[in-house]
Amino acid sequence: MIAFLDGILEEKQPTRVTLNVGGVGHEVFIPLSSFDRLPSTGARCRLLTHDHVREDARQLYGFTTAAERRAFELLIGVSGIGPRTALSALSGLSPRELAAAIVEGDVKRLSSISGIGKKTAERIVVELRDKLTAGEALEAVAGAPEEASAGDIRRRDALSALVALGYKQADAIRMLAAAVPADADGLSVEDLVRRALTGR
Secondary structure (H helix, E strand, O other): OOOEEEEEEEEEEOOEEEEEEOOEEEEEEOOHHHHOOOOOOOOEEEEEEEEEEOOOOEEEEEEOOHHHHHHHHHHHOOOOOOHHHHHHHHHHOOHHHHHHHHHOOOHHHHHOOOOOOHHHHHHHHHHHOOOOOHHHHHHHHHOOHHHOOHHHHHHHHHHHHHHHOOOOHHHHHHHHHHHOOOOOOOOOHHHHHHHHHHOO
16 A cells, blocks of 8 residues: 655646656645645646555555545545545545535535535435544634633543543543533633533
């Protein structure tokens, strides 16, 4: 399995690039979000890859961030979603926006992506909601990691604690949201968990 490619960017288009790695040109399909971060043609480029092997073809899909690759691999694990549809999803939504739509059950937003209808969007929510880590789920609804406050970090830890206690991630998020006010940054992780468990 090819985990990444590091070479010279020979050609780039919005949906695919050619990377020269040691004299071998690799065609790699990419989402628009990765295209925006590519260096100029002729420059050195490193792409994280997903090596997709089928009976009749072997294709490489490339990403500039680990979050994009993770989102892609989650999506292609959903029945009815192939690599091209997953790339289309990542071209329309960032990994954080995609995770937020999954956590919040936003079927309308997911079905606005080309190639994803309402039933497929519902399947994405059902199949992936509990596959997101506690950190990914909280980051999706709270913002990017660099924007996270100490309160956000404590909420993420409280969410992890509730999941460790056996609650489904989606239920744990709802419990925290219902029992803990948004401005409760002074509460400890223990207080957050207690409030979520007691509902007050």
